[in-house]
Amino acid sequence: MPPSTTALTVSTVFNQNEIKLQTDCFEIDFKVQGREDFTGISNTFALWICLPIAMSMNRDLHILGQVSPTALANAKKLVEIWFSWRPGLFHFINVTAEHVQETTYAQQQGELMLYSGGADSTYALMTHYLQHGNKVAALTIHGMDYDAQDAVRFDALMTKTRPLRELAINEHYTITSNAAQTMARYGIRGDCGHGFQLFGSLFLFEDRYRSGSIAADCTRQIEMLISPWGTSSLTNPLFASSQFHINTLDLELGRPEKLAALSENEMALGCVSFCKKRDVRPENCGVCSKCSRSKAMFLAETGKIPDMFLDNSFSEDMLLDIDLSNRGERGSAMDLLSSAARNNRLSLFPQLTARLCASPPRKTWLARQRARWAKRIKKLNKG
Template sequence: MPPTLVVELSFKGQSVVFSSDVFQIQLDLSGPEAAEPLSACSALWLSLPFAMKLGRDLHIKGTIDPIALDNAQRISRIWPIWHPGFFHPIDITADRVETPAVPAMRQGTLMLFSGGLDSSHALCHEFLSKGLKVDALTIHGMDYRRWDTARFEALMTKTAPLRAQAINRHYFIASNAAQQMQHHGIPASVGHGFHLFGCLFLFERHYQHGAIAADSPVPIDYVMPWGTNAYINSHYQSQTFHIQTLCNDIDRPAKTRALAAEPSALKSLTFCKQYELRPENCGRCEKCLRTKAGFDFELGFIPPIYLDNSYDFQDILGLNMRSQESRLPILDLMMSAHRNGRMAEYLELAQALRKYDTILSPPARGRWKKRFNRLRKQARHYLAAVRINRLRKRRQIPMQGEQDRTVH
C-alpha cells in the first residue's frame, strides 16, 4: 500500500505554501487584507486531486472542520466513479478535527472573476443589475500562465471599466497549482475546481461564502461533469464557509443576450483559445466561433468584439464534435437556435449531434446491424465449407480438380 500523502501549510509573508513529498504549491496574495484562514481546509481541497490520482491516503497537518472532512471524503468517492482508474478512493485524516471559532463580523460574498463570459455575466446579473457591488478574487496562473505578467496586466486593463462598476474590493492570487497538477497529469478541466475553491477557502475568516459562475446549466452537468458543476460544488463546504454556484439555470448563448445590454461588460469580454492573442478575441478559434453563433441566435448580429468579426454558420457545422467535451457547447447552441425560432440551424445541429447518440440513434444501430448480418453470413459460409471438407476427408471424396485430373 502506498504511503500516506502528508501535506503541511505554512505562511511566508503574503505567500501561502502547501508542501508534500510530491508537490509544493505557492500562492502569492495581494489585496486589501491579508488572508488569515481559520483552518487548513484550503490545503485539504488543493491536495485532494493529487492524493486521488496517486491512490494515496491523505493527512493534513493542521485543523480541519468536521463537515469539510466529511465532504472531502465524499468527493474522494465521487471522482473515481466519474473517472475510474484515473482517480482512486482514499481515506483522509488531519491532526485535529474541530470547528474553529468564527469572527462576529464577516462579509457576505467573495466572487471569483476571470473576465470570461460566465463570470462577467454573473457579475452583471447578480450584482450590477441590482445596483450592487461585490468583492472579487482573480487567480493568475490558470487562463494566464503564472510567469506571464504582461498578458495578465493587459487583461486587467481590458476589464477595468466593468470592474470599476461592479467590484468593490479586489483580491489577487498568483498561483502555481495548475502547473503542479499538470505535472502529475491532472488536466485543467478536472483540477480547476480544487484549485479555485482551495484559494477561496483562504478567506474564510473574512467572508461567509465564496461564489463561482456556472460553466453550464444543470442539465449539461449531468451529461458530463466538469471540475466545477452544480453537484460537486456544494460539497466544498465547512461549518463556517461554503460555495455558491451562480446562474446555473442559464446557458451560454442566453448569457450573450444579457451582456449585450451592458456596454462595459461587452467590451471587457475575453474568452479566446488563442493564447498569444489574449486578452483579445481572435474570432476564428473554436470558442470564438461558438460565441459568435450564440450572439447570432440570441441577437441576430455579431458585436464588434473580435479581431475577425466575420461569421458563417457553416463554420459551426465544421467544428470537431467527436469528443463529448466538444459537443456540450453545441448542445447549448442547438437549444438557443430552437428558442429563437432558427429552425433550419436547429435541425442541422440536431442532425449533426444525433449520430453521436449511442443509445437512441437508429442510423447508428442500422449500420451496425448490417455489418453484423454481413459477418454472420460470411461465418455461415465458412462453417459450411469446413463441414464439407471434413465429410470429403471421411468419405475420401476427391475435390473437383482432383476428379478432372483422374479422368485425363
C-alpha cells in the same frame, strides 16, 4: 487496489502574502495580491487543493494543522464521487488531519465572487451586483486561463476588465499559483481539477467572508451531458465547512442567454474575454473554436453578432471543427442548437444539426464505467 502505505502529508507555510504547500514530492505556491495577513485561518484550503493529487497518486492524504470536520467529511464524499466517475484516474483513499476542529470567525461579512473576465462571471457580476447597485468582493486566479508566468497578458486582462470592475467590485484580490501546473503533472487536467483549485483558493478567505460564489458553466441539463466536470451543482456544495460555503449562480441559464444579456451592454462587451488563443488573449480573435461558437450563440439568441471580435465575420463552416466526441464541445453545440430552436433560427445551422443527428451516441455512463473496470481487472490479472 489499496492506497500506498505512505500518506501524502501536507504542511503549510505562511509568509505574509505568500503561501506554500509542501509535500515529499511537490510544492504548490500561492501569491496573493490584496491581502498580506493569513494568521488564524484553518488549513482546510490545503485539503481541497491536494485532494485530487492524492487520489491520482493513490496515497492517503494527511493535512497538518487544523481542518474543519465538516470539510473533512465532505472531502470523503468527493473521494467517492470522483472514484466512481473516473476510476482510471482517481483512487479511493483515506483523508485525515492533524487537528480536526471547526474554526470560528467573528469578522465574516458578505461573499467573495470568483471573477475570470469570461462570459459567465461577467454576466453574474452584472446581474447579481451591478444592476442592483451593490458592489461585491472578487477573486481572480492567475495560473489557469493564463499561465502563472505570463504576467503581461494577465495584466492586459486586468486593464481590459477595469471599467466593469471599478463599477461592480469593491475589493479585488488576485492569486498567482502553480496549482494547475502541479495537478497536470499528475494527470489531472483542467476539466477535472479546476473546481478543487478555485474553491481551495476561496477558502484562503474563509475568515473574511461567509461564502464564495461561482458562475455556473452551464445549465443542469448540459451538466449531465458533459459530466464528469470539475464544477457542478452536485459537487460544488460539498466544498464547505460550517463557517464557509459555495454558492453557484445562474444554473438555469445557458451560455447563449447570458451572451444575449451582455450584448445589450457595450461596456460589458468591451470587458469580456473568452478566446482560446493564448497569444491573442485577452482580446477575442473571432476565429478560434470558442469565439466561433460564441458568435453562433449571439446569432442564435439575438439574430446578430456584436462588434467585439478582431475578426467579426461568420459562416457556419467555422463550426465544422467542433469535436462532437469531446463532451465539453458537444455540450456547447447542444446549448447552441437549443437556443436556435427556441428562437426559430435552427435553419441557420443545418450542418451542425446534421452532424449531431448523424454522430453515434455517446456510451452511457454505466457502459463507460463497465469498460473502465474491465480494463482495470484485465490489468490486475496480468499483474
